Amino acid sequence: MSRFACFFIAAAMLSGFFPAAQAQHGTLTVFAAASMKNALDDVDAAFRAKTGIRVVASYAASSVLARQLEQGAPADVFVSADTDWMDYAVAGKSIDEPTRVNLLGNAIVLIAPNDSKIATVAIGPGFDLARLAGDGRIATGDVKAVPVGKYAKAALEKLGAWNAAAPKFAFADNVRAALLLVSRGEAALGIVYATDAKADPGVRIIGTFPADSHPPIVYPVAATAAAKAGTADYVAFLRSRAAKTIFEKYGFRFLVRPSA
Missing domain, CATH: 3.40.190.10 (Periplasmic binding protein-like II)
Structure with missing residues (x-):
């Protein structure tokens, strides 16, 4: 050239x-x-x-x-x-x-494994997440850093359910890791985005958090x-x-x- x-x-x-x-x-x-x-x-x-x-x-x-x-x-x-x-x-x-x-x-939802016997619930003030989880764990993202975890904690605090449920949480590095814990049956419940729940056939949505219970x-x-x-x-x-x-x-x- x-x-x-x-x-x-x-x-x-x-x-x-x-x-x-x-x-x-x-x-x-x-x-x-x-x-x-x-x-x-x-x-x-x-x-x-x-x-x-x-x-x-x-x-x-x-x-x-x-x-x-x-x-x-x-x-x-x-x-x-x-x-x-x-x-x-x-x-x-x-x-x-x-x-x-x-x-x-997006929205945040409460999920359970597909074979769970937990029925659909209405999420609102006075919602008793700790009782619903029983002896099982609740998966979501790290509430100190991961956005889905921050949204989840904010919602549960506003609904009056955080203090009782907090000891039952298993915090994951990201929302997909939390989703996997529920899909595999390693957690009884999880709080993830609606879009994540839709992407995994191993889980089902049992409740949706009110939009005004957490920051947009x-x-x-x-x-x-x-x-x-x-x-x-x-x-x-x-x-x-x-x-x-x-x-x-x-x-x-x-x-x-x-x-x-």
């Missing part, structure tokens, strides 16, 4: 003549809350089919991901299961704040401060009608006006 050709290619890449994703080898890295796995895998597949850009997703508790970003872990997009951990990432300058948007909503469940998304040039197209796709259809299929509420 001639010296002039090499110069032209280099200049074209720097000027944006070639697509940004091509210049970045066609791969984006997304850090996303564990509860998003099934839905986001499908969204990412649809994005790749449309653009040819591969998305590598890393799923974990939002708290873990936010701290990894703080420590310099390479990612282009962060999707948190609550606003607190997105705020944390913003404060640590890990996030490109103008790209932030509240994308999805909001999933914000944003590009990271170190995002590749092609990231904006992916964030835009998350807001598209195509993505909305997929997210709603899995039970999420779409909180933004969808783009084309």
Whole structure:
């Protein structure tokens, strides 16, 4: 290749003549809350089919991901299961704040293994979760850090059920780990997102927590401060009608006006 050709290619890449994703080898890295796995895998597949850009997703508790970003872990997009951990990432300058948007909503539910004899219950003030669990354990995320656990504790405190039930809890590193404890029969009950319960045939929903018993469940998304040039197209796709259809299929509420 001639010296002039090499110069032209280099200049074209720097000027944006070639697509940004091509210049970045066609791969984006997304850090996303564990509860998003099934839905986001499908969204990412649809994005790749449309653009040819591969998305590598890393799923974990939002708290873990936010701290990894703080420590310099390479990612282009962060999707948190609550606003607190997105705020944390913003404060640590890990996030490109103008790209932030509240994308999805969810609900928390009480689940039991499919073969459990526990009947459907109405969850409200005076709800006796400790009595319902009996000698069994109750699984959810770590109430000090994992969003689903924080939502669960807030709801139970408001309903007057936390103090009695607290000793029966088994705290997991993320919501999917809590779901697995119930699905395997290692916990009698669990508090997870409605979307998680829908994704696992080994559990059934026996009650839904009132929306006003806990802070609104909001999933914000944003590009990271170190995002590749092609990231904006992916964030835009998350807001598209195509993505909305997929997210709603899995039970999420779409909180933004969808783009084309």
